[in-house]
Amino acid sequence: MGVAGVAFVAFAAGSGSGVTKPPEALLDFTPAELAQIAAHGPWPPEPRPDASNRVLNQTRAQAWGASLFFDVRLSAGQQLACASCHQPHRAFQDGLTTAVGRTAGQRNTPGLLDVAQWRWLGWDGAHDSLWSASLTPLLSDGEMQQTVPALAQRVRSTPELAAGYREAFQKALPVDDATLVVDLGKALAAYQASLVSERTPFDDFRDALSRGDAASAASYPLAAQRGLRLFLGEGRCTVCHAGPSFTNGEFGDVGIPFFVPGGVDAGRYKGLEKLLASPYNRLGGFNDAGVQDPRAVSTRHVTLQPRHFGEFRVPSLRQLTHTAPYMHNGSLARLDDVVMHYSELPVERLHTDGERILRPLELSDQQAADLTAYLRSLSR
Ligand code: HEC
Ligand code: HEC
Incomplete structure (x- = not known):
């Protein structure tokens, strides 16, 4: 020394x-x-390519994604936007122990800086792409509480949103509701991929x-x-x-308790079950790169194992001083x-x-x- x-x-x-x-x-x-x-640098890193999202690097989609991120019209009750929980001035989290959407959640809201770097998304890895992780809050009951048909209908019947889609994707709205909703996720992802943390x-x-x-x-x-x-x-x-x-x-698992009101949070174990069952994973029909996607390999090869129980x-x-409280359940202040x-x-x-x-x-x-x-x- x-x-x-x-x-x-x-x-x-x-x-x-x-x-x-x-x-x-x-x-x-x-x-x-x-x-x-x-080995802990250099910073910032090279952007990670992701062929599953054809609009990832397109400025029109990024701009529309940015406006969608702040748009309460995407939520069923028209009161909640992504930015309600992912607040830009707090490194895109909310400072709460666990998130509060339409109902109280059980997990801490992660910040979104550098989010394009992660292979698995969510504390439990229930997603294998940024765009699929962006769909879940829209469609989850405790968060923005939409269904695919209702959200597609909201876009079709709101002239500004419909025009936004045409401008961002340079084409007419798809007839299929699920394709339209997935494209919202892809535009949201294009925006979030631009959130890179500053040098330290x-x-x-x-x-x-x-x-x-x-x-x-x-x-x-x-x-x-x-x-x-x-x-x-x-x-x-x-x-x-x-x-x-x-x-x-x-x-x-670093010994953070995973008990939650009424049971346990199984973490990665449940996350993998969700990932493998999801129509929006990289192996499904919404991947713009199809079977050629090099990043689908990991999804194809993961298997559910008992040790995943309680893993996060x-x-x-990076930027921890802006993202208190800590851990998947926000239990450390x-x-x-x-x-x-x-x-x-x-x-x-x-x-x-x-x-x-x-x-x-x-x-x-x-x-x-x-x-x-x-x-x-x-x-x-
Ligand atoms: C009610 C608060 C709330 C709202 C609204 C919300 N989120 Fe989240 N977000 C969370 C929480 C909590 C998690 C962690 C979820 C988990 O691990 O199960 C999360 C996780 C994520 C992740 C994964 C981040 C990572 O590091 O793995 C992304 C991406 C994301 N949200 C994007 C969005 C987008 C896009 C919207 C709007 C369509 C949105 N969120 C709306 C609370 C929220
Ligand atoms: C075995 C792997 C492992 C090791 C070793 C490890 N960590 Fe962690 N760390 C994790 C995991 C997993 C989490 C999230 C746990 C959870 O939420 O339940 C975490 C969470 C954290 C967090 C909270 C970050 C946030 O945004 O909530 C900090 C800070 C941290 N670790 C620092 C450290 C330090 C300092 C050391 C060395 C003393 C260390 N870790 C060693 C796996 C590890």
């Missing part, structure tokens, strides 16, 4: 006039740690290290550097929170609470799979503060 002298180079090289940021210092990261750090202090640090610019790297707070070392090493956080988005895109998707760790959770982990509640990776970290106060400082540096 020695401290290299480079920080003072940064100071000496300062312009000498005006306010110079006080120098921090740079931990002596090992080559292995440097490689791990580099960690990204500047990571890039500075990658180009060997120790002087710039040293302006990254020492507490965050120590937290990063914990994150990569002892904490083993990167096993699941990997890569530029800090998620391996898969599912896990590994969330991204602050980042300190999350760090405390991993510190005191209830091992008896974990799956055998989880136990192999996770154990209570029993962090000192200093270590807990460092890890929180690191997590905070993943936000702008």
